[in-house]
Amino acid sequence: MSASVTVRHETEFFDTDSLRLLRNGLTLGNHAGRWCLDTPDGPVGVAGSPRAVPPTLSRLVRAYTRGDELVPVARLRGGPAELRALVGGRLTAPARPSDGSARCVVLEYVRAQIAALAAADLAVRQGKPDSVHRMRVAARRLRGVFSVYAPVLGGRKLLKELGGALRWLGGELAPARDTEVQWARSRAWARERTDAYFAELTEEGNARVRRALDSHRYVQLLNALDVLEVVLSEQPRREWPKAARRPAAKVLSRLARAMADDVDGRVAALPAAPDRDRAVHEVRKAAKRLRYALEAGAGVLPVGTGPLRDFQDLLGEFQDAVVARAHLRVLEARDGGLAAIIDAEAASAERCASALPGAWRDLRRDLRPLWTPARERT
Numbered sequence: 001m002s003a004s005v006t007v008r009h010e011t012e013f014f015d016t017d018s019l020r021l022l023r024n025g026l027t028l029g030n031h032a033g034r035w036c037l038d039t040p041d042g043p044v045g046v047a048g049s050p051r052a053v054p055p056t057l058s059r060l061v062r063a064y065t066r067g068d069e070l071v072p073v074a075r076l077r078g079g080p081a082e083l084r085a086l087v088g089g090r091l092t093a094p095a096r097p098s099d100g101s102a103r104c105v106v107l108e109y110v111r112a113q114i115a116a117l118a119a120a121d122l123a124v125r126q127g128k129p130d131s132v133h134r135m136r137v138a139a140r141r142l143r144g145v146f147s148v149y150a151p152v153l154g155g156r157k158l159l160k161e162l163g164g165a166l167r168w169l170g171g172e173l174a175p176a177r178d179t180e181v182q183w184a185r186s187r188a189w190a191r192e193r194t195d196a197y198f199a200e201l202t203e204e205g206n207a208r209v210r211r212a213l214d215s216h217r218y219v220q221l222l223n224a225l226d227v228l229e230v231v232l233s234e235q236p237r238r239e240w241p242k243a244a245r246r247p248a249a250k251v252l253s254r255l256a257r258a259m260a261d262d263v264d265g266r267v268a269a270l271p272a273a274p275d276r277d278r279a280v281h282e283v284r285k286a287a288k289r290l291r292y293a294l295e296a297g298a299g300v301l302p303v304g305t306g307p308l309r310d311f312q313d314l315l316g317e318f319q320d321a322v323v324a325r326a327h328l329r330v331l332e333a334r335d336g337g338l339a340a341i342i343d344a345e346a347a348s349a350e351r352c353a354s355a356l357p358g359a360w361r362d363l364r365r366d367l368r369p370l371w372t373p374a375r376e377r378t
Helices: 055-060 080-091 102-125 131-148 156-190 195-213 216-234 248-268 276-296 306-335 339-366
Strands: 011-015 027-031 034-039 042-047 071-076
Touching: 027 080, 034 055, 042 055, 055 102, 071 080, 102 131, 102 195, 102 216, 102 248, 102 276, 131 156, 131 248, 131 276, 156 195, 156 216, 156 306, 195 216, 195 306, 248 276, 248 339, 276 306, 276 339, 306 339
Parallel strands: none
Antiparallel strands: 011 027, 011 071, 027 034, 034 042
C-alpha cells in the first residue's frame, strides 16, 4: 500500500527589472503550465509556453512595462501575497507628504490621473465597456489641470509639449467613443437600421485606438508624465515658484476663478458668434477645464463640481445633437427618410443653445464663493 503524494507546483513570477507590475498592483505568473495576470479587476488567464510571456499578456500590460522586458523575478509556492512579502523591500515608494501647498494638492490629483490612464489602458486592451471613455477622461483631466494650474506646476512652457501629446491621444480615442455614444443615441429612432453603419465606424475607431496605444509616441507620453511627476515631486521647495509654495486654498481659488471668468466671457459672446456651433463647443471645453480645476482642488476650494452637472449636461446634449446631424446627413444621402429626425436634432441643439445663458447665470450664483474673499466666507 503506497501513500499518495500531493505535488504542489511552484509559480514562476515575471516582471520588469524595476518591478513595474508589482508597483502598480499587478502580478504575472506561470503555474503548472498556465499563465495568469492578476489585476485589480480580476485575473486574466492564458495558455502558453512557460519559457516566455505570451504576447497577448505582454501587450495587455504595455502601459506599465513601457516596452521593458518581462523577466523571471521569483519562483515560489504561493501567490501574489507571498511574492510581495518576498520582494517588499524593493517596493518601498518615496514618501509624498502633503503640506497643504498648492503644488502638493494639484500633484496628488495629477498622480491619480496618471494611474487612471494606465488602468484604463489595461481595460481598453481587454475590451471592457466604457474603457475608452475612462481613458479619454483621464487624458482630458490631465490636460485641463496642466492648463489651469500651470503656475504651480512649473509654468506653461514646461507643460506645453505634454498638453499637445495628451491632445493627440484624446483625438485618437475620440472616434471610437463618439461612435459608441451616437450608436446608442440612434437606437431610439432607428433600432437595427443603423447597426451596419455604426458597426463599420466602430471597427475603424477601435483600430485607430489600437494603433495609438501600440505606438512609440504613446509610450513616450507615459514616460514623460512619469518624469514630470518625479521632477515636480523631488524639486527642492526653495526652487518652487512662489505660487506653488503658497497655501492651496488661496492660489487654487484664484486660478479656478480665472477659469470661471473664461467661461463667463465665452457665454456672453455666444449671441454674436459667427459660428455658433463652434462657439458653444468652446464653451463646453472651457466648462470641462473648470470642472477639472474644481476636482483637483476638492477639499480646499469653497465650491465643488456638483453645481456644474446641469450646465455640462446641457452642453453635452448640444454637442451630441450636432454630431448626430452629421451622421444623419450621411444616412439620409444613402437611404432617405430621415429629414424629420434631422430637424428634431436641429431643434434639440437650438433649445440647448438658447438655454445656455440662463443656465450659466444660475451656475454662476452657485460659484459665487470663488469670487468671495475667504474672510467673508467664514
